[in-house]
Amino acid sequence: MKIxxxxxxxxxxxxIAAAVEAYAMGVTxxxxxxKSGNHSATIRNFYKDGKRVDKEWMGQKLESxxxxxxxxxxxxxxxxxxxxxxxxxxxxxxxxEEAERVVKNGDIFxxxxxxxxxxxxxxxxxxxxxGKPNKPTxxxxxxxxxxxxxxxxxCSENENVLVVGGGNSAAEYAIDLADKNDVALxxxxxxxxxxxxxxxxxxxxxxxxxxxxxxxxxxxxxIDEKEGKLKVMFEEIEPETFDRVIFAIGGxxxxxxxxxxxxxxxxxxxxxxxxxxxxxxxMFISGDIxxxxxxxxxAALDMSYKIITLIKNKYL
Numbered sequence: 001m002k003i004x005x006x007x008x009x010x011x012x013x014x015x016i017a018a019a020v021e022a023y024a025m026g027v028t029x030x031x032x033x034x035k036s037g038n039h040s041a042t043i044r045n046f047y048k049d050g051k052r053v054d055k056e057w058m059g060q061k062l063e064s065x066x067x068x069x070x071x072x073x074x075x076x077x078x079x080x081x082x083x084x085x086x087x088x089x090x091x092x093x094x095x096x097e098e099a100e101r102v103v104k105n106g107d108i109f110x111x112x113x114x115x116x117x118x119x120x121x122x123x124x125x126x127x128x129x130x131g132k133p134n135k136p137t138x139x140x141x142x143x144x145x146x147x148x149x150x151x152x153x154x155c156s157e158n159e160n161v162l163v164v165g166g167g168n169s170a171a172e173y174a175i176d177l178a179d180k181n182d183v184a185l186x187x188x189x190x191x192x193x194x195x196x197x198x199x200x201x202x203x204x205x206x207x208x209x210x211x212x213x214x215x216x217x218x219x220x221x222x223i224d225e226k227e228g229k230l231k232v233m234f235e236e237i238e239p240e241t242f243d244r245v246i247f248a249i250g251g252x253x254x255x256x257x258x259x260x261x262x263x264x265x266x267x268x269x270x271x272x273x274x275x276x277x278x279x280x281x282x283m284f285i286s287g288d289i290x291x292x293x294x295x296x297x298x299a300a301l302d303m304s305y306k307i308i309t310l311i312k313n314k315y316l
Contacts, residue, residue: 005029005316006308007111007120009099011039013297014287015126016082017068017304023089024067025312031118032091033111035098040082042128042251046151046169047075048176052198055298063298066305070298078297099127101260104280122282122311125261126304129251129288136164136220136247143225148245157181159243162232164220166192170248171199177246178211184242186215186234253289275310276303282315 005027008015011034019032038044047053054072064070073081086093097113102123104110111118133150140148152173155161157180163173166187174185185203192200206212215237222233229241255268264271264279276284284307287300 001119003108004031004118004120006031006122006124006311007102007109007118008032008124008126009102009111010034010126010128010287011036011093011095012042012126012128012287012300013040013082014128014300014304015124016040016085017064017066017301018124018126018286018308019091019093020068020085020089021066021305021308022312023091025308027308027312027316030092031120032093033097033099033113033118034093034095035114037095039086039093039095040079043075043078045153046133048152048172049075051075051172053078053297054196055296064301064305066301066308068301068305070301099257101257102283103262104283107282109282122284122315124284124286124304124307125258125263125289126286126300127254127257127289129253133247134249134252136249138220139222141224144223144230147225147230147243148223148247150247152176152246155181155244155246160184160241162186162215162230162240162242162245163248164245165248165250167194167248167250168196168199169250171195171203173246173248174212175199175202175206178206182213183211184213184215184240186218186220188217188219190217251288258289276307277310282311284311 006022008018011032015032016039019030022030055070097115100112102109102111109120109123160182161177162184163170164186166189174183177183207214218237219235220232221235224231230245231239231241233239253268258270262280270285272285272290276290286304286307
């Protein structure tokens, strides 16, 4: 039975950083496990082409203490950056296997995936939130679900589209679609509170020119399909008809998976030490799921560096 020094679940920025920093510290007996077919699935699937990926995020001005230097870029340059990191370090990675549970037996963790079992002295859970996007709580009929989406993959041109959400992803979806579609943006609050300065400026500009119709302070109660169109019912205003609805309402902590791993939760969030360790010694959490309201890529890189440093000093 092969026993790895570290098993890393999730090949997003936090997971890749953990693997790279481990190599930099001379810890090469590691395995990187990812459920999708490639690394950085959230960036690939939920970031629109050309999306800015900034070092600073929501006012967070951080530097990673490790070996990785991350700079401002785009979706494409960020993916290239992580491609290069993985290729440079010859990291053993398994793609297309979803971790189902992690259990500690004695001093060794058993990581059960959809395709195999792995064993390690320490485990880092770096699966992220956006891989599991928040789903709306409103009633959506089975027929309507065919035209309700969570990214722009199914979008076309010359459609009447409703984007739902108040974060940067929702804003960027609306901005991207507005050039070739009729777009409305629904947000439950009367004002935006989470947009970066560039997205806020673009939303205000397009709204003032009639390119995006703002439905602020609105809550959707139900979506039904009528003659190939979506009838959207609101709590505050009269129903409206759209060709397509795009929900961009954030990601949720994968509670069920964390419970299977024995992670203590409070209000649906993992309970961690100041060193990002769960109450199961040797099991750590890095990246988005360690932050209640999300975090920057640089924050994830620094977190993984600190976790690897602790693992090497304490468990190896």
